Each structure stands twice: as C-alpha cells, then as structure tokens.
Amino acid sequence: MPSPGDPSGLPPFAPVRAADVRAALGLTLDQVAAAVTAYRGEPTHPSVVHAWEAGLTAPDDTQVRALAAALWCSPVDLVAEATTLGQCRTVAGLSPGETATALGLTQARWESAERRNRWQGNPAQTSALLRTLRPPPACFVAACGTTGRLRILLREAVTGWWPNYTSPISRIVPFAPSVVGPVLERLHLAYQQLEGAAGASSPRAAAAAEARAADFLERVDLHLWEEVRAAIAHPYDGSP
Template identity: 50%
Template sequence: MSSTDHHPAALPPLDPHRLAAVRGQLGLTTGQVAWAVAAYRGRPLHPALITDWEQGRAHPRPDEVEALAAALWCAPADLVGEPRTLLECRTVAGLTPAEAAAATGLPQHRYLEAEARNRWRGTAEQTAGMVAALRPPPAVYVAACGLTGKVRIMVREAVTGWWPHHLRALHRLVPVEAHLLERALGLLHDAYQRLQAEAEAGDTARATDAELRAVAFLDRIDAHLWQALRDSAA
C-alpha cells in the first residue's frame, strides 16, 4: 500500500479499551510505550499521556495512533473503534482503492467518488462485493445507501407496535444476520414498553419523566438499534 493509498487521518478514533488491552497483553508499562512512541516520532512523550489516552481523558491524533501501533507491534486498525465512513472501512480493512474497486466491480474512479461522497449506489452484486470487502458496520452501510431515515421510521414503528411484523422488511435494509436483528428489535421493544408502563403507572412527576425519556428514546432509535446490534453480536 503506497503512502497515497493510506493516510492516518482516514482511521477511526482510538478505542481506549483496545489500547489498554493490547498494552496489557504485551506486558508493557506506560513508560515503555511512551518511550517507544517518542522514538518513533522523534520527540518526547510523557507516560501520563498514555494513561490519559487509555482512560479517554485525552484523544491522540491519527499520526499518534500510528506511532502507538508501531510501538505496540500491531496494526493501527487494532487500536481504533468502529469505522464511521466507507473510507474508514477501507482503511481498517487494509485495502488500496484499486483493491476495493476490484472487489466491488466498480471502475476505480467511480469507487473513489462513492467513497468521497460516502454514498453508495451500486447494483446488488456490487453491493454484495462492497459488504464482503469493506465489512461496513450496519450504521455505515445504511447511511451510505441513504436509508437512515427509512430505517429510523421502520424501527420506531417496530418498537411501538408488533415488532415481528417489521423484521423481514428491516432485514432487507440492514446487513446483519436475521437472529441478531430479531434480538435487537426485541430488546428495543421491551425497553420502550417499560417506559410506557412507567408513564401509565407512576405519579404525575414520574409519569412525565417517563414520557420524556420515551420521546428521547424514539428520537435516537437508530442509534439505539446500532448499539443493540453491537451488544447482540458480542
């Protein structure tokens, strides 16, 4: 992969838990990691900053994530969180634009255009190739295909009504295994119904609070779906 194919800015943000886990597996102290990062970058780094990164109190720049990966003998993708765009998916997958384009069956210029706009308009076959090559998280896939609004409406209807009725239609839009989507929808439905029960059974203040939480829950229902799918897959 040439320097023009990969840029550290295309990486997702650091996952503090992954950094701590990798360092722990290697048995290195924060001081040893700081020394190795400093040697890689050619400038000093205080060990306290490694601790701050691991605890989420500070956030390294993409070039610092790459230096951390070199210090910990791992790939940068091993230290970062979930990709948020098609570009970040390709970076984490370790593919060049040419490799990604070949996997999707698109000419490279068309693939790069889709990546730059974070919008996907491929055929069913091209989309299957994209999913297999880039392994986009459901949120990234849905957003790139312009389906976020449609999915949000369908999930709202599912959790406020009879959710199994919506399972098949949602499965056509969200690229996850059916049993994971089924479990996630069931959990969201139960969570919303508990809020509704609180609103109906509590005193005035408690009912009002539950109603507000129910509204907020529905306002962010797609984010709740993505988290429920992560939890179901764990």
C-alpha cells in the same frame, strides 16, 4: 498521510482501548513513550501518552500507528468503529484500486463513492462490499442514505405491531428477516415496558419513565445496533 478528520483515514482514536491494551501488557507510560519515540524518531513524553489515554488529546494517524507498534497490536485495536466507507477501506488495509477491483467497480467510481460517502452499487457489488470491507451496520446504512428512513420505521415498529416492519427494515439493514425479527421484538418489548411504567407509577416516576421512553425513541437506531451486536458476532457471515 490522511489529516485528522479525513474520511479515508483511521476511525477516531479510542482512549479506553489504548489504556486497556497497555494495562493488559503491564507496560508503564514511560515504557510506551520510549517505544513510540523509537518508532517515530521523535521525542514523545510519557505525559503525551497519558493525555491520549485520558482523552485529553487525540493522536494523529501516524501517532496511532506508532502507539500500536509500541503496544504490539494493530492500529485497528486502538480506534473506534469506522463511520465512513473510506475509513472501512483503511481499516481493511486496501488501496482504492484494490477495493475497486474486489467490488467490480472502476477505481474512479469507487473513489467518488468514498469521497461522497455514498453507496449506490448493485446487489452483487453490495454483497462484495459487505464481504470485503465489512462496514459496521450503522456506517453501511448511512452510506446508503437510509438512516432517516430506518429511524422512522423503527419508531413505528416499537410503538406499533412490530412484525409488519420486519421486511421493510430488512431491506434497509444488511441482515436477513430471521435476524431482524427477533431484534425488533426485543426492542418493542423494551419500549412497551417503559410505556407501562409511565402509566402505572407516581407522577414523578411517571414523568421519569416518559422521559426514558422518549429517549429510547430518539436513540432507537442505536439500540438496534446494540441488539444486533449481541445477537450475532460477525454480521456478514450469515451465522449467529
């Protein structure tokens, strides 16, 4: 069983998702606790389920699976986005051997990539990775070791002439220029509006606008992923 924090375990538990699923089913904490107890064969008090939903404590992988069974959903419905290649494999329900075969790798090479969370496959293998594991874009970029480079290019794009950065950024993120271009334009416009507010307001308002602009640049890659999610439902299907 993967231990907490194991990069090949499930992604982190998402309390709000669990609470929303239970509310949608109309179940009480007592009912969920009883179902978790039956699944695990170990007593689980309703206060424990409440603590999970409130984010006071986090269930381990076995408890997440028990909670998912109690809520009639997949464990994937109760966790956040995957942040490592190993978590992507676990979410996909594949073994290391199955993953290696699907990607055209030896199992030893895949296990090394998973252990180091570093991806260095060729274009064909990378396409297979995206189709098979469907890693969240931020996870994929991190595994390729290009997060820092992406942030630099994004900052230059939103503060300068964004069209010049469409191709360079498209070579880092797993999206075509037709997706990246419009997203960069929106980010550029959003930042320019913050800059405009900083220059045309009262001193106090200008300082606040400057702080928002600085925060925007600091979190520009997160804004990129938000825009991508809004633009395309399934990133690796190649369709909006």
